[in-house]
Amino acid sequence: MPQRTMAVALNGSKREVAVADHTLLSEMIRGLGLLGTKVSCDMQVCGACTVLLDGRPVSSCTTLAIEAEGRSVDTIEGLADGPRLHPLQTAFLEKAAFQCGFCTPGMIMAAKALLAERPSPDEAAVKHWMDGNICRCTGYETIVEAVLDAARATRP
Amino acid sequence: MLRRFELHRATSVDEAIALRRDLGDGAAVYAGGTEILMTMKMGIARWPHLIDVKPIPELHGITVSGGMLRIGAAVAHWDLERDPAVARAIPAFAELERNVANVRVRAAGTLGGNLAFAEPHADPPAFLIALDARVVLSGSEGTRRLAVSDLITGMYTTTLGADEILVSIEIPIPAADARAAYVKFQILERPSVGVAIAGTVRDGRFRGAPAVVVGAVDEVPRRVPTAALDGARADDAAAADALAEAARGAVDPVADLAGAADYKRHLVGVFAKRALAALVAEAA
Incomplete structure (x- = not known):
């Protein structure tokens, strides 16, 4: 199978990755052993596979890996600084904003993109941004609260 | 999982037209991928070749001149919902774009792709038709302008020619009142x-x-x-x-x-x- 080798900044570290034209970004990421990115609906509806491509949230299940050429890809594995969790991770834990956890990496990556653009979103802005991330366990109240908590915690 | 295909990155309108002419029915035009990759994943259609039109400079940019808002066909919904020129010229269109699908589809999906795919369950076409917007199409016969209402003729069906590329969308800016x-x-x-x-x-x-x-x-x-x-x-x-x-x-x-x-x-x-x-x- 023809492969292209491309440069990607994956969670902040530059690396060369070999992909075929038809390789999906989710396949590339999980193929590299980063299993935090989950594939659920596989049709860009549920948000479980959300990763950041140059800071923008995308459905890695419906994005070609080759789109990452020369760009940055951020996954849930890149958030914690060693044992120190990212404020979003801490907030999700403190609010118990997950149950089975399958949607959580996508939720947190989507929320990370929101806070990067709007460090102080109101509740309506969080709901609007996150309405494409589906959770089937907890309901959404604690998730929205966790994002708002993380925003407060990271505000200078 | 996608079946195997070859991706061709077109860097000019002429190159994209030539690729469409040479590859014929075996190729589909690819931009944001939010529609076409879904179609391929579901096995509804199969193309051995995809022509990526995103690298073409003419398919990018948002400009206002002569009472017209011009949007490159490969501009993503994400950019339209944030662009100050769009918000100033036609605020209702910025609002529409802010509510297309979900944030990830907006980050990747393009306005040109939305029109060319002609999925009936879409937001922009009705609005663009109400504002008498038109599309700019380029093919080996040259460039033509077509009303959006004459582009979309059925479900997933357009009058886009076999070797044509959708280059831009032109929306007349409504009068001041x-x-x-x-x-x-x-x-x-x-x-x-x-x-x-x-x-x-x-x-x-x-x-x-x-x-x-x-x-x-x-x-x-x-x-x-x-x-x-x-x-x-x-x-x-x-x-x-x-x-x-x-x-x-x-x-x-x-x-x-x-x-x-x-x-x-x-x-x-x-x-x-x-x-x-x-x-x-x-x-x-």
């Missing part, structure tokens, strides 16, 4: 019904007949006859009821997972009145 609005009903990421309206309300009356277009329920967006609204009072409940009736009569709803035909026809009447109310509120 004209307003536009788009209202919709949606459960997941696609609209069940959307109604676009553009027109002028002055001194409490409609000046000229507003343009009203219903999207998402029929095979293609449908214009609603509105001549009766010309000169009508903006708060005339009977005029609003007549518009709802005209809107229901203008569509032949397709029954699908978004709703049965009679349910959608009912929604069309409800949302036509809401669109009218939104226009009046904008003009106030």
Whole structure:
């Protein structure tokens, strides 16, 4: 199978990755052993596979890996600084904003993109941004609260 | 999982046209991928070649000149919802873009792709038709301009030629006292019904007949006859009821997972009145 080798900044570290034209970004990421990115609906509806491509949230299940050429890809594995969790991770834990956890990496990556653009979103802005991330366990109240908590915690 | 294909990155309009000519039916044009990759994943269609048009500079950029908002075909919804020029020129369009699908689809999906794919459950087509927007198409025969209403001719069907590329979208900016609005009903990421309206309300009356277009329920967006609204009072409940009736009569709803035909026809009447109310509120 023809492969292209491309440069990607994956969670902040530059690396060369070999992909075929038809390789999906989710396949590339999980193929590299980063299993935090989950594939659920596989049709860009549920948000479980959300990763950041140059800071923008995308459905890695419906994005070609080759789109990452020369760009940055951020996954849930890149958030914690060693044992120190990212404020979003801490907030999700403190609010118990997950149950089975399958949607959580996508939720947190989507929320990370929101806070990067709007460090102080109101509740309506969080709901609007996150309405494409589906959770089937907890309901959404604690998730929205966790994002708002993380925003407060990271505000200078 | 996708079946194997070869991706060709076109860097100019001419190169894309040549690739379309050479690869024929074996190739599809690819930009954001939000529609075409889904089609391929579901096994509905298979193309051994994809032509990526995103690297073409002419397919990018948002400019305002001569009363026209020009949008490159490969501009993503994400950029349209954030662009200050769009928000200034046609605020209702920025608002529409802010509510397309979900944040990830907006980050990747393009306006040109949305039109060229001609998925009936889409937001932009009805609005663009209400504003008399047109598309710029380039092919080996040259460049032509076509009204959006003449581009989309059926479900997933357009008049785009076999070697043509959609280069840009041109939207006439409404006159200073004209307003536009788009209202919709949606459960997941696609609209069940959307109604676009553009027109002028002055001194409490409609000046000229507003343009009203219903999207998402029929095979293609449908214009609603509105001549009766010309000169009508903006708060005339009977005029609003007549518009709802005209809107229901203008569509032949397709029954699908978004709703049965009679349910959608009912929604069309409800949302036509809401669109009218939104226009009046904008003009106030």
